[in-house]
Amino acid sequence: MAGSGSRLRGADESFLKPLVPILGRPLISYTIDALAGAGIRKINAVVGFESERLVAAVRRLVPAGIEICFIENPEWQKQNGISFLAAKDYVAAPFLLTMSDHLFDEAIVDLLIESADLGCLNLAIDRKLNSIFDLDDAMKVQIRGDRVAAIGKNLENYDAIDVGLFICPLEIFEYFERAKQGGDCSLADGVRLMAADDKVRAIDIGDAWWQDIDTPEMLQQAEKKLSTPIKS
Numbered sequence: 001m002a003g004s005g006s007r008l009r010g011a012d013e014s015f016l017k018p019l020v021p022i023l024g025r026p027l028i029s030y031t032i033d034a035l036a037g038a039g040i041r042k043i044n045a046v047v048g049f050e051s052e053r054l055v056a057a058v059r060r061l062v063p064a065g066i067e068i069c070f071i072e073n074p075e076w077q078k079q080n081g082i083s084f085l086a087a088k089d090y091v092a093a094p095f096l097l098t099m100s101d102h103l104f105d106e107a108i109v110d111l112l113i114e115s116a117d118l119g120c121l122n123l124a125i126d127r128k129l130n131s132i133f134d135l136d137d138a139m140k141v142q143i144r145g146d147r148v149a150a151i152g153k154n155l156e157n158y159d160a161i162d163v164g165l166f167i168c169p170l171e172i173f174e175y176f177e178r179a180k181q182g183g184d185c186s187l188a189d190g191v192r193l194m195a196a197d198d199k200v201r202a203i204d205i206g207d208a209w210w211q212d213i214d215t216p217e218m219l220q221q222a223e224k225k226l227s228t229p230i231k232s
Contacts, residue, residue, distance in 0.1 A: 164212065
């Protein structure tokens with residue numbers, strides 16, 4: 001959660017994206033609670049933009065029994081692959097990676113943990129293309145069998161969407177170092193290199209729900225979904 005969230009905050013310089021309220025709760029609290037509910041007890045959070053204010057606020061949201069470590073990324077203006085690399089010396093394998101601006105059913109974390117092949121990168125994917133809000137903006141994935149063959153927002157041929165939840169081996173950091181161009185890289189760049197070596201496994205989330213929160217429209221969609229009663 002190192003970025004400035006510029007697409008959502010607009011001109012509000014005081015805005016901190018992880019704290020944006022969704023039905024009266026900070027966005028990041030949904031992620032923390034989902035991880036805690038899945039049995040995760042240590043969270044490493046990469047911060048950058050307005051990190052002092054953000055850290056102080058997030059500390060108050062962490063439930064008892066959860067250890068949280070804040071990792072400063074001084075190059076937070078770069079792409080998210082650099083924020084990921086900032087955590088290199090803080091994690092042990094296997095570890096779960098998620099974005100601070102993605103909402104998701106706790107069941108997805110459980111599924112990843114139960115289904116992961118610890119010898120490769122495990123990526124949660126959503127095949128429900130008709131249910132994706134703002135498909136043009138989504139990270140698209142091409143699948144062959146249970147493997148990721150290609151990933152990118154501009155893929156012409158794809159059959160799934162990247163949910164933004166991964167279970168990772170430590171080997172992943174070597175690929176991200178290789179992916180850097182001019183000292184910068186995105187998450188997709190690193191995943192693409194691993195996929196070229198047949199080391200990215202796709203795990204279908206089935207009927208589970210998730211939503212990226214990048215724009216005001218996505219925020220409204222998430223609130224609409226979360227406020228809709230579940231039909232029995």
